[in-house]
Amino acid sequence: MASSSTSAFEILRSTRQLPVVEKELIFGKRSTEAAAARSTAGAAWGKTARKWVAASSSTSALEFGDVMPRELRTLVAASFDVFTRVQQTSQLGAFGVARASREYREALKTCIFALEDRLETQTINAEEEGEFLDLLKVSLAIWHLCELLLLRGGARGADKSLAYDLALWLQEHYCSTLLEKTENESERLKKQQKPEQDTAFWTTIQSLVMTGNGPSAWSLLATHSNYKSLFTRNTMSVTATSTKSTFQAVQKLLLTMPGRAEQDGVGWKNWNDACQYLLNTDGYVKANTGLTTLLEIMAAKEDVLKAHASSWYELMMARLFLDEPKTIAHRFEYLMANCFRAYNNDETSMGNFDCIILAIMQYDIQSALQDIIALGFSWMAAHLIDLLQKSNAIVADEVLPQADCTLRERFFLQYGMEIGASSSMWQFAVRYYEYCPQF
Known part of the structure; x- marks a missing residue:
């Protein structure tokens, strides 16, 4: 400082x-x-x-x-x-x-x-x-x-909620238009009979997760025709039971997604481990490209996040929500610089506003x-x-x-x-x- x-x-x-x-x-x-x-x-x-x-x-x-x-x-x-x-x-x-x-x-x-x-x-x-x-x-x-x-007292590394607060700051001041567009697209897709056939279905769910909105992501995913059809059957085959179990596991993960101040480091680790386990062991997930990519995003795989973010601040927001909050709290300035370089040649192309933001993150x-x-x-x-x-x-x-x-x-x-x-x-x-x- x-x-x-x-x-x-x-x-x-x-x-x-x-x-x-x-x-x-x-x-x-x-x-x-x-x-x-x-x-x-x-x-x-x-x-x-x-x-x-x-x-x-x-x-x-x-x-x-x-x-x-x-x-x-x-x-x-x-x-x-x-x-x-x-x-x-x-x-x-x-x-x-x-x-x-x-x-x-x-x-x-x-x-x-x-x-x-x-x-x-x-x-x-x-x-x-x-x-x-x-x-x-x-x-x-x-x-x-x-x-x-x-103006915040205490060491930032000890404040586990700081990463989420910064992600919410990005939501409010950088991504409000993106959030509105994503929510509108989600509402449009929910009205369709088979929304998963729309090319925007999985990208919208992925965007909702990357902006920290797990419950909204599940609300859209639950309209998948394969999931809805499970509730119209009197009896279910072994395959149907397995499919339902997979969707329910994803539901639990999305509804307990990190991003709330009351979650601690142990809670994040358990959540992340569960994402990795489902991604690596579930047969239905492996056979479904949309679910595979979704779980890779939830597990904070860096290359996948970069491929699905459209700007440095969208990428940074996703990493703040999905990476380990205590670890990332020590390196906000490096995180911003790395995210910026993912979409620009170097930091010299930053605008005045971005330069001020980086200086504050660098203390x-x-x-x-x-x-x-x-x-x-x-x-x-x-x-x-x-x-x-x-x-x-x-x-x-x-x-x-x-x-x-x-x-x-x-x-x-x-x-x-x-x-x-x-x-x-x-x-x-x-x-x-x-x-x-x-x-």
Whole structure:
């Protein structure tokens, strides 16, 4: 874990990513035009993204920020309540940091949902608003991952649920479209008389397993005509009895598939051993290509997982769900890099978002912080740096020689300037300034 604050400061200085603090904006007033022209206050929370202040339809000069979108006003107010409680607690502890992080994240998520609802019925500035919405979603994903890996107390190798939590993180922030598509395909197949004759039958079941949804995979597999026909007979032959036994064994495995926090390492090993045993000994499985491949996926055979995943994050999610959770918890960064290389020439082709994710998984806080600041989302930079300091992940209370304030104060000031540019939000800005004694 990176812990040297000096080197972090040097990185931020050399890349010129420290915000420029303009004292006259804090203690004086300017018109809308002057403030917009000469300052970052009230400007976009990201490059070419949505402004704090909505464009006015009136030609009269309004106070800068009087028309701040209600979604952002709600975010400012909700996060301020969390912020003040955090500052008033001298020893926050791991539990307090985690609780504050979840509350910040919920406030941001509420803002995103509200903005999405409004954009569904709005056409004015839709493209600009959409860009800002994308920035918020990226920020939510990054914050959530920081909460899992950087703000979580204890050694990650000892936390057996962490691998599953990270898999669920991938579900939410990378694979939501894939999950929806797979579920829709499953519902379509269930309506067919003999769904196994559809080419999408086995691939859909495999996809459900790789995304950690064993019960849904069984729900579809149970519509197989060979299995359904077993319940229409008064008596069953030896072959039919064996077939039924095989399906029931697969059913049990799918319904007890790993992915729940309450399962421990012993439970995973027993489950994995059962998958291997059924794969290697059951005659019906060996004679059925679809079942064979399904059991190979459940047994986490690496070559089979690679062959059936379509992206690095789908492959990583499958391995997080299906590999041994305690073992994999020590090597998230290597797992991501290996999964990425399976679909790309090398790591240099990673996008900015993927680079931030990899840095967080590597516990490279300096690089992650540098890229997070570059997003230009001052709300996130200010509150995340505050929690990182309080969880002792970084040191942010040393005075920056070129700024006469600390790193933490620097981003409080930046955030305060941006929200303080709105006449209806200046009270919140002043309270953030109160936590900048060096300034």
